[in-house]
Amino acid sequence: MDEKVSHYVEQNRDRFLSELQEFLRFASVSAQPAHRPDMRSCAQWLIDHFRSIGLEASLVEGDGHPIVRARAAGRSDRRLIIYGHYDVQPVDPLDEWLTPPFEPTVRDGQLWARGATDDKGQVFAHVKALEAILNTAGAPAGEVLFLLEGEEECGGTVLPHYLEREKDQLAAGTAGVVVSDSEMVDENTPAITYALRGTAAMELTVQGPRRDLHSGTYGGAVGNPAAALAWMLSQCLNPAGEITIDGFHDGVRPLADWEKENFAQLGHQDEAFRQEAGVSALLGPDEATTLEKVWARPTFEINGIYGGYLGQGGKTIIPASATAKITMRLVPDQDPQKVIQTVKRHLQAVCPDFARLTIRDAFATPAVCFDIDSPLIRSGRRALEQGFGSEPRFIRCGGSIPVVETFARCLKAPVLLMGFGLTSNGAHSPNEHFALKSFYQAIRASACLALDASAYQGTS
């Protein structure tokens, strides 16, 4: 740890905090049109702030909320991109907040505000790390380029379109992307998330009769499309929750030995997890651990199902149609397009003769898994250890962060997922908060990374 940087952070603790509070006061709720002016003011505040500490900064406009782009020159022309987002989730239910979501308050060593952990607090740790470097060491070891989007919480297109458009220019010289929008193991144990599951989605509609039919007049002679849909879904998953589609698991990469050992050492508490999920029993038992199931195995989920009469009481009809919304979580090295084709073929094959199947909105993004021995990730590991005083753990994530795959694909660069939040921080919930201790530790970790020349080596 650079002594001067460390000293600078110590000296400016209170100012850093009050600046973060300023950042958090913007009600930058991207999903709500009424907050468009707040989005704009927040982006402009970031621009001004970046410039005030010595970075070039500008807005990247698109069809939605702008990206804040800021650049600090480095000692080499290799580049690290730091990704984050300045938009936040809506705040409702508002009456469950102990202090107002946009009046950041310090209490019990935590900063309470919407966006405190997701993602303004994490973003701002990187910003303050750059300020500390520019005011002490003078420059990071390579160029640092901030790309802070305003549409993470509303699923916009400005950042993906920008990456597609500028990919050649951005790829040249970029050694990696740092994303701080994930979690630590616990408040004393930082983590690097080296793999994310991908997603495949489709909507199935099974059509029976042209209109709802009287079940007394037609029942027995006309097939029921809701029954057809139930049958088809039963041919995809068995009652143990296992996927029974031929070829679905093609290519699934088995866990490496180091991963099995690592998972075991993470000390996952199944009973606590079960209680948190609110279920009487987890799936299984079988040979796979819970972490393997949620991190390294594909799934087939019915997210929604509907058809026929949904109101109070009953209605004696054969429904005209029934629909299921399906998403699958994919793992390395499943080929998303092959999975989609396999599932489509299987569903057509098990669709009863009397029904007509339509599949809409089928799309898929692959899982990602980064080599933990890349210079970037090794550097991230050292930086976290120095910043937090504790060795980081390697974890995977069962969810998908589409932007990570977009970065990896467009820039052909590794992504370091180095998050500073905790599950208990209440992201997306009332009373979101961020530990002040984590904030300052994150600044130190970020500074270590930016000052480490080997972080800029890329995979080569």
Add this chain to the structure above:
Amino acid sequence: MDEKVSHYVEQNRDRFLSELQEFLRFASVSAQPAHRPDMRSCAQWLIDHFRSIGLEASLVEGDGHPIVRARAAGRSDRRLIIYGHYDVQPVDPLDEWLTPPFEPTVRDGQLWARGATDDKGQVFAHVKALEAILNTAGAPAGEVLFLLEGEEECGGTVLPHYLEREKDQLAAGTAGVVVSDSEMVDENTPAITYALRGTAAMELTVQGPRRDLHSGTYGGAVGNPAAALAWMLSQCLNPAGEITIDGFHDGVRPLADWEKENFAQLGHQDEAFRQEAGVSALLGPDEATTLEKVWARPTFEINGIYGGYLGQGGKTIIPASATAKITMRLVPDQDPQKVIQTVKRHLQAVCPDFARLTIRDAFATPAVCFDIDSPLIRSGRRALEQGFGSEPRFIRCGGSIPVVETFARCLKAPVLLMGFGLTSNGAHSPNEHFALKSFYQAIRASACLALDASAYQGTS
């Protein structure tokens, strides 16, 4: 056919029609509270009309729209009950009516109005038959008791409560019940419906996690209740639409030889039926005919299914629960309570371990099947032949008419389902109509029945 009665009907054709038009002008829509005054006026008009032609008449009040009760003494103290209803369906979509629904209009030999066929036209044929008898023969062969309810279209309790309450008194001396709220084979061929399917209903809810869960965090380790429901339903029906619940078919009465022959002679047109249903194929092929399937076999229908996210686009959740609304059509001699118990036990047995099943609102009413050799039905057959000049056919009905089962159970009497409508008459639809020819033929048939002493013999 009694000559004097026939002559009387001929002499009074125009007045009968204009009286029916008066009856049809009441907007007696039982389901719409705004029409309560119209319901009341219509019931009072019936009372006045019955009294004007020489019957005792009164209202039976209850928790809803009243029953109009009218009595004509007969030559014996044996009794026939004539059931019908004076309430009608709502009229929307109003702009599809060629002439206003409550301004009865004669066009092309048909009377066009809401209620023309369902059920005012059919009811009024019986009323005019009694008038013709009282003015010619002097009295029917036994007592005739009209019970005309005002809640057939809105599912009220006034009539069932009345029947339960008065069953002993009503049963004594009652030889049978005549219901004219069903259909003929075609405009030249009257029909007697001798069997109706029963109904069993239940609502299944499969509970998984306490709340919707993030499918990235929990997917793979936590079971999906929509998948559990689909599995359970797939264990009730196979893709050919056959019910695979052990014991479900216990007691199902096979078709008698005369029924098979009769069904074959009815000349059912499968291709027309398929087109009407709007499906690419009917269930099957198998050894059963379409009429056997819809009239004499039980069904298991999913009327509605829902769970999880039902909105636009997608949401990556494991839903907390999923629900299916189920109705079954029952046939003679299934025991409805046993069917309910069998299905409940089966569903519990196939419910995956991770899910919790709740079954709500389970109820069942049995199928009915009347002996076509009973004196009442034999008399009905003669009456229809004389009234319509054509031999009636015996048909069954795949639907359920709950009041028929209530009458049969409370009064332990046979029910003669002798309907004068046609499927094409547009009951429940815009431009409902009733053939004037059928109206006058029905008056004659009803008079024949009321004058036939053997109709009052009951089953004994």
